[in-house]
Amino acid sequence: MPAKTRIKPKFEPAASGSEIQSFIGWSMVDGDNKKYQQMYDQIAPFYNLSNKLYFWLKFGGEANYRRQFLDELEIREGDRVLEVSCGTGDNFPFLPPNIELHGLDLSMGMLKACRRHLRKWGLSASLYHASAEELPFEDAAFDVVYHVGGINFFNDKKRAIAEMIRVAKPGTKLVIVDETEKLAKGTYERIPLVGKQYKHRSAIQAPVDLIPPGMQDLHVKEICTGLMYCLSFRVPG
Numbered sequence: 001m002p003a004k005t006r007i008k009p010k011f012e013p014a015a016s017g018s019e020i021q022s023f024i025g026w027s028m029v030d031g032d033n034k035k036y037q038q039m040y041d042q043i044a045p046f047y048n049l050s051n052k053l054y055f056w057l058k059f060g061g062e063a064n065y066r067r068q069f070l071d072e073l074e075i076r077e078g079d080r081v082l083e084v085s086c087g088t089g090d091n092f093p094f095l096p097p098n099i100e101l102h103g104l105d106l107s108m109g110m111l112k113a114c115r116r117h118l119r120k121w122g123l124s125a126s127l128y129h130a131s132a133e134e135l136p137f138e139d140a141a142f143d144v145v146y147h148v149g150g151i152n153f154f155n156d157k158k159r160a161i162a163e164m165i166r167v168a169k170p171g172t173k174l175v176i177v178d179e180t181e182k183l184a185k186g187t188y189e190r191i192p193l194v195g196k197q198y199k200h201r202s203a204i205q206a207p208v209d210l211i212p213p214g215m216q217d218l219h220v221k222e223i224c225t226g227l228m229y230c231l232s233f234r235v236p237g
């Protein structure tokens, strides 16, 4: 197993599109992380199309879905913004312009699709292949940190939350969003290829009990007609 050094990349955003920096040795990915990494690598080529279709049918468009949680973020011009588990980058076009984008994900397949999308959208972001439980960034590196859609099935949710807090500047509002049990049971379990991954698991709950003491303004609510939860809190400044 490779030595687990804390690597501090320089935060130079690529001029257009992005190279993907990898901070993970395959042998370090195990348990549920391995299962979902393989699943996302497999579904990456058609992930967006099926998602877009779903958002149109369910919410009348992707913006109507994403705005419900992205509006929770406190982003100012010039901010350095990190999405943990950025997947194919579909939140990025909905963020304000003139910010420094950084996206991290465990699935190389999703990151490669993200890189293609960034080129298509004319956006620039630095991309990192790494686990949310071990973010390859120095402390207090980001003005904004958020996560959408993966944490329910991380190997170690508590550690991932602690890592997001560590890399956020004091005073940052963190936003964590994922599906509720209603969505997992009503939809995900029925999708071919994906459904089998969601069987034999404990019922989903927003990880409120994993937020360490001392965090401020803790809120949790259901959004997207109860299909997602949105958990937010502020790192003390």
Ligand SMILES: C[S@@+](CC[C@H](N)C(=O)[O-])C[C@H]1O[C@@H](n2cnc3c(N)ncnc32)[C@H](O)[C@@H]1O
Binding pocket: 033, 036, 037, 040, 084, 085, 086, 087, 088, 089, 090, 091, 104, 105, 106, 107, 110, 130, 131, 132, 133, 147, 148, 149, 150, 153, 154, 155
């Ligand atoms: C449902 S997708 C969400 C993508 C994107 N955030 C969005 O809102 O469209 C979940 C993502 O979480 C990533 N993921 C799963 N486990 C992870 C882990 N332990 N560390 C980092 N990313 C992970 C998957 O590879 C996948 O791209």
